[in-house]
């Protein structure tokens with residue numbers, strides 16, 4: 001068992017679960033199993049806390065789906081939520097019992113979370129942002145359509161200037177957001193913006209973070225460009241998402257302030273591939289190649305400067321359910337140790353979400369979110385891609401003891 005805190009593994013471990021919580025955990029010899037307890041013997045596996053993906057887009061079609069680009073004008077409004085049901089199931093079955101959803105249309109993330117909570121469909125715990133907030137014509141807007149066809153405002157996350165930005169934050173919170181997502185710089189997949197360019201001014205970012213903080217919400221900043229990263233960090237965001245063109249100075253600022261980096265290397269790998277095979281064309285392909293290469297380097301700079309790192313995949317850009325490949329990329333591209341990668345996807349994710357009292361490690365009092373992998377992930381990190389047991393809140397969804405769902 002690896003408990004998620006960075007403590008050394010325990011052999012022959014046992015976890016005692018009552019209702020939805022862990023009540024005891026440790027070596028089998030040290031844990032008192034209550035009389036009459038139902039025993040699930042998983043045999044030769046490594047137990048881990050349920051994985052946490054801090055950067056997903058659980059709603060809608062995934063990149064590479066030929067209909068994804070025009071979904072905003074061609075799909076029925078409810079289609080994205082229905083796709084989200086299948087996406088949530090795949091994510092949970094891959095061992096991700098908690099996700100942060102950093103941008104979804106129509107507040108479909110809220111509806112999906114409600115359906116999961118009500119027990120209608122299986123899925124992970126969700127910390128939701130509602131709409132991502134960004135400038136007119138920026139990464140979080142819908143671009144490339146004739147003027148007037150898609151006209152978005154603060155309620156939909158398109159907001160310019162402190163007044164509109166505060167209104168946008170308030171509307172997301174009113175609608176159920178427990179985290180705020182901001183687009184600080186351009187992006188790879190958006191039409192017509194440069195990937196590195198800063199989109200919000202410092203004053204705008206500051207207004208957004210102030211409003212979110214006042215309402216008790218953290219801010220996740222989509223930021224690729226070197227300057228945009230630093231402006232967002234100075235404005236007080238809790239995490240830099242992607243962080244592709246991070247430099248030494250930016251990394252030192254992040255380490256000093258405790259800002260997390262969520263590198264999303266799987267997204268870098270995926271968009272690189274789509275640029276090479278022609279799914280992405282023109283400017284989007286150029287941006288994909290530049291960001292993919294930079295992202296590998298950025299994570300190394302962050303590690304060298306002791307920046308806290310949380311695992312995120314940008315699932316939606318990559319297929320839902322393949323999320324655990326990020327553990328391997330963190331080791332092979334980012335230079336994290338296998339233990340550091342496992343912590344990034346468990347306890348560090350929980351800290352970033354502000355949910356470390358509930359999830360992120362195997363400890364008494366926490367939700368019984370437990371996964372198992374064959375073999376030893378410290379010897380081969382890729383075994384995280386072969387999760388063979390999933391328990392969330394004391395309910396077994398996969399492996400021995402699972403109810404058919």
Ligand SMILES: [Zn+2]
Pocket residue numbers: 055056057102314
């Ligand atoms: Zn994203």
